[in-house]
Amino acid sequence: MRKRLIGRVTCSAVFALGLLSGTAWGDARTEARVHFRKGMAAIGNGNYEVGISELKRANDILPHPNVIYNIARAYVELGDIETAISYYRSYIEQNQPDKEEATQIVAQLQVRLDRQKAQQAAAQKKDPVVPDPGHDPVSVPKNPIDPIPPLPVPGNKKPKGVAPARTEGVYEEAVVTASRGAALSPLDAPSSVAIITEQDIRLSGITKIPELLRRVAGADIIAESGAQHDISMRGLNQRLANKVLVLVDGRSVYVDWFGGTFWETLSIDVDQIERIEVVKGPGSALYGADAVAGVVNIITKAPGTGKNHARLGGSYDGSAYGSFRATGREGNFAYKMSAGYSRYPRWSREVPPGRTDVKTFSNDQNLGSEILRLDARATQRISKDISFGLGGGYSQGFLDFYATGLLKNFNTTGRFGDITAFINTKKVTFRTFYNFQRFENSAASGYVGQSLVPTPIVGNVADAEVAYADKFTIGKIGNAVNAGVNYRLRNAASFYTGGSRDEHHFGLFAQDAISFSKKLELVLSGRLDYVPYTKKLEGSPRGALLYHPTEKSTIRGTFSLAFRKPTFLEGYTDLGVQLPIGAVEANTNTMKIGQLRPERILTAELAYLNRDLDFIEFELAAYYNRVSDLTTLLPSQAVTPSDRLGDPLFEMSNGRYVAGYSGFVNSCNELNVLGGELGVKAYPIEGLDVFANYALNKSSPTHPAGCDVVEEQRTSMHKLNLGVQGRSKIGLDGEIIFHYVSPQDWVERDYDSSVNAIVNKSLPLPGYAMLNARVGYRFPGNRVEASITGFNILNSVHQEHPFTNYVGRRFMAFMQYTF
Template sequence: MMLLGLLHPEVAHADERTEARRLFRDGMTLVQAGDVAGIASLEEAYRILPHPHVIYNIARAYAEFGLYRESIRAFEQYLEWDPSDAVEVEEFIASMRELLGQQERAAEVATTAPQPAVEGETTDPTAGPAPAPERVSELGGQARAEGVYEEQVVSASRFVESSVAAPSSTTVITAQDIRLSGLQTLADVLRRAVGVEVMALSPGDQQVSIRGLNQRQSNKVLVFIDGRSVYIDSLGSTFWNVLPIGLDDIERIEIIRGAASAVYGADAFSGLINIITRTPGEGGSHVSVAAGSHGTARAEVVAHGRQSIASFRVAGGYGRADQFELEANPARVDQVVPSEDPEMARRSIWFRGDGRLNLGRGYALEMGSGVSLNRLSQYGIGRLRQLFIDEFVFAQTYLTLTTPVGITARVFWNMETADAQLAVEPPAAVPLVTRDLATHIADADVNYRARFHLGVDHNAAVGVSYRFKSIVWNWLDDSHTQNHFAAYLTDTMQLARRLQGVLNFRVDRHPLLRRPQYSPRIALLFQPTERSSLRGTFGLAFRSPTFLESYVELPVSVPGLRGVSALSLGSERLDPERMLTTEIGYRNQDSDYFALEVTAYMNLVDDAIVSSEVSAFTLGDYGSGHASYSDSVAAFSVGQVRNQNEAARFRQLGAELGVRFFPVRGLDVYANYSLHDTRAVGGVAAVGRENDQRTSRHKLNLGVQYRAPFGLDLSADFHWVSSQLWVMTIPDVETGASFGQFPLRAYALLNALLDGRLQLGVVGTNLVDPHHREHPLGQRVDRRVLGTLSLGF
């Protein structure tokens, strides 16, 4: 549970976007009817949620009513958004200033030569301003209302579109949702989304999956920051606590539920999460801190600025937290705890700087860099338990060029370095130590987007990409580099007035795979109304083997035996994991008082990459040199475990229901429910895997937000998941390893918020179900209390 109070001074509304949309529509209706009072509604909408089209309409309305000074001020605010029509607007401002000058000169003449009043004529002091001359009103162009305050996404098709018209199941978590949750980590924020599974093994290790397939080091969800991947290629997973961003500077999080390989390639196997930060120069500057029990602390500083054609953001932060519980008591004599500070679960220091240059005529250049220095407690895969990753450095640097002709070019570089060791080492265990791990990723992408008519209207994008990977890691057989190439196409076709067809196609070339990988997806959307749709989607997806799965060569201890080890081996002959997916969905946002989404899906998953059972070495293996004594670990290899493709096919069936209500001003109520089932339906599964149900069949989220007009905000979020059954590799004295079943009970979380006009707060976490586990080998999650402070400047 969470209790957060007294954080933000301004009065807002339970759902900013919905409230602003109501005010915007009311204001536009009044303005179009010739009522100047409509401007006040537009200004209130802009205050709640700034949008360039809204301030443009405010400026244009002022001009139409002859309020030129107010119009100039509003248009100057509009220019701060770096719009593509800046030249036209500046000419419009110049015309209004010329007109004001003419009016002032005419007024001076009238003052010096007053005319006698006509008998019976009176002056009405309440008369409104004179309407704008025709030439001025025409300069402002047409009023802009399309898409204003509608829920839009960029991740489903690589360009902006309404979530109602997107070819995928989408969820948007807004900045307000993040702020009112009071949560301190990205992974915890994602729990509220339908179809998303989150498990915390420790405060430093949180794993996120979409529609099942969760595991330690979850590797089937692609994660972006502003469209740039941040997953760790060596594992294919995301380390959420090392990302160099602050929660308070996130504009929204877009979640694509379901396969997205047809748009983004191999790693968007079961879904995509795109964390979109505020545009440099457009966000507010602030300082926020939180500190409390169990060594938990967070601090964040963000500053935005603008100077002429340049805008920037500079941000930095610090975070730490102690373990929920220790893997072993440091005082034990039968275990070795090599870490100097085993109680620390995570510590992070991060910094980022971003800039944007508006080069004029529609050209813009964006650049930036972020870096974090971290210490993490992570849980390994297979038979590995808790690891401490020290001196973990993550960095990303990027450059993006946008043009007015539809071409966008982007390049970025990711780097990770780390040292790692086991949290606990039994006596005479094979040491598992990583020193000087280093990975480098260079990614380049060029795409072209155009709208055209060829039989029907098309909104299309085509592009090519290249990704270079390199790694040095003593857990692998050698150092390696890889070159990946891809090309993609997306085309949204308006087949009829209410019918759209969407075609996505991508081809990827992986250096270890025997043939190119093709990822098609087709979708049909029927829109009974402008803000509702019925959608059917069919597609294929794949996940390519990671560096670890392909190249690992790591001796692992055999429990109870000294001087022997089992060898964990990768394979360069692995096939990619494959998925055939189909889903139907209905979304309705017709009303300003409720939103509804219903989705049903079926996936067929083939060639899952798993570890084999231990294969014991024979005397012949020792004679041939295939097996031998290792001086580096002082042990004989007695067998091997090799990564392989599982022969079984797994079928996933699921349904998702999400509703959100806005019954009165200031009140927002939401609920969502997920149903999911995974079963082996063909082939032979690894021993015991046919019973694996590591994703809860049932997941429920309920929440309410209320923003009172006198400045008090209330929020509560309830999260519940049903029981699970995990099948995992475990050590075995006789065979080296075997599979065991681990049940996990259902658990619940309750988060609540109390927020007032002051900037102080109190946060409590996990108050209703302390000491539950979210993974059979994970730590028992404890209760924590924090104090918070936030200051804007």
């Protein structure tokens, strides 16, 4: 009995070690990078076989075309031309820009190989070798003629026909969003960036894109309903959050009508994502209005890359998820197609079953969202430097979300989509897209006798942009220049905004990343936008000074200004909000009150990023934001007799007396925000990633004389994320992550029946903690994977905003087939 027990304990220990031991299975990229560096070092020392083995290991962990190229090159240097050709052909199949050069190399090598084989054949004829049956055939000495004589190497030159090894950027993190197009290391980015990798997405098991952002230091997430989220960076969050610009492959998915993102209506799901780049802090210098608090760029897997898959998932609470992807390449033509379905129930209902006094927009009060997605994109390489792309996406379904002001729970059903095309050349990019939204909006529920404020909403955005990128040197100073012009037509129509409106926007942006030396860089960016609502030009400059004390560390100081233009809903509001008293409304009419000014933010940031060591990296940032002209709702002003002069103060369209006016105005106070973020990622032992980050955000409003507004924090002061990811040789992998958000006081406008008036209410919200986890198993053959994901496993039922759903616990199980 004791022996059996000891045996079992020992077995478990071995099991545990077995899970974790062996070759490192930390972050795949980090691990692959370790092998890559070892391999290149060995090759540099002439130890080709060891070097090739390490490179192959790296490629197994994380395939990379340049690694394949280097393997091919190493085989050439080793003298194994045939294998080298095989690897070069693999490289050519990946359709890289220098495919033609590689093809020529293959041709030259083939000539050499043919010549060698001919020589071998001739030598064999002259002096045939008879194998000794008593001897191991492998020990038979090779043909005395060296089958692959080394190519002449005059001096220190590389062997002829072999291009230099490719080491730059291999397995290094690169971001494109911070500099708009040019891929940079985060160490060279002019803003604070975070990257959510494909591995993070897979190991987390999360199926909602904004939930993936919760782990980002400084990200402010409100899970409103079963599916919809509001996102901001470094504070300033709200219902219908509108300060983060969300892109998919660089295309804005901002819904201009209300100025935010309906995340669930994107035509892609998490399985289509290669990575998500999060730029914290203003991005108007490159992206224009709306990138006040940050930019989130969802970069999808390119056509022709990755594998096909089908994944299904479900939960006992009625959640369902399905994702399908097919991709392929035919020469220079690559394509990808995806289809997806998701269904999430609400976390909590506000209308219990059987209510006779309430009417609802949807008969299903359990449903949070139900969306069908389709997406198809294709690229065609026309020449080495020219490629063309075309594609589109579509989604339709139902969404439950929370509006702003007195408007709370809303439902929307509709269709969303885009058509996008681009032409890329070596230096010039032209891109155009058309986004459309067609949806029916309505309050989710209301008392009988109260209006559900229904409206159809139509949105159209047509955008065209030309950008130029180049690098040049002036003396010893390097310049990476990026500039462009942009035109955007925005159109929106709804009852809330007085009908259909068009706006024509123009933008001009430029950036120069100046390298004075390997240690010192200066990045200057700026953008000029014409805002039709104000009929003014708005400038958004940004300057960043980067100093690299070591090759893999950076001290960065950034200063920037950004603005957010009023949305259609804010700028053109004409909406009667019925008061509980009955046939009386407060007319929210911004145009009656006056024109809005853009919101403005001034940011100064100091950051330190260190990636000197392979097993740990950390980042520390401190920032100051001054936010002014925040758009807010004016307290309702009672109508006056003067208002009645030209207006009967009775809305014929909805049969209500107008008792007051409100509208969006610019707040008279300013917010001074001090904050900081500390993040650490470590790979302490093989197979484990550990990450942790903490964010502090403290807001102090200043009130000029005569400015009497209710103070509020726009985010929790403290946020903490702790996580562990693990992968194993036996196919078991997963993640555990813990989130903590400290208490917060919200100030919201609401109807107070005791005084029969709309008042500002202070609504304290307790802090909350959540534990999420996923465990998955890949069956042998790496085609089938099963997994279970738990969200809020400890069932810490909480609200993330005083008006929204109570977030509970959810488990989902998935099966995926890759082919």
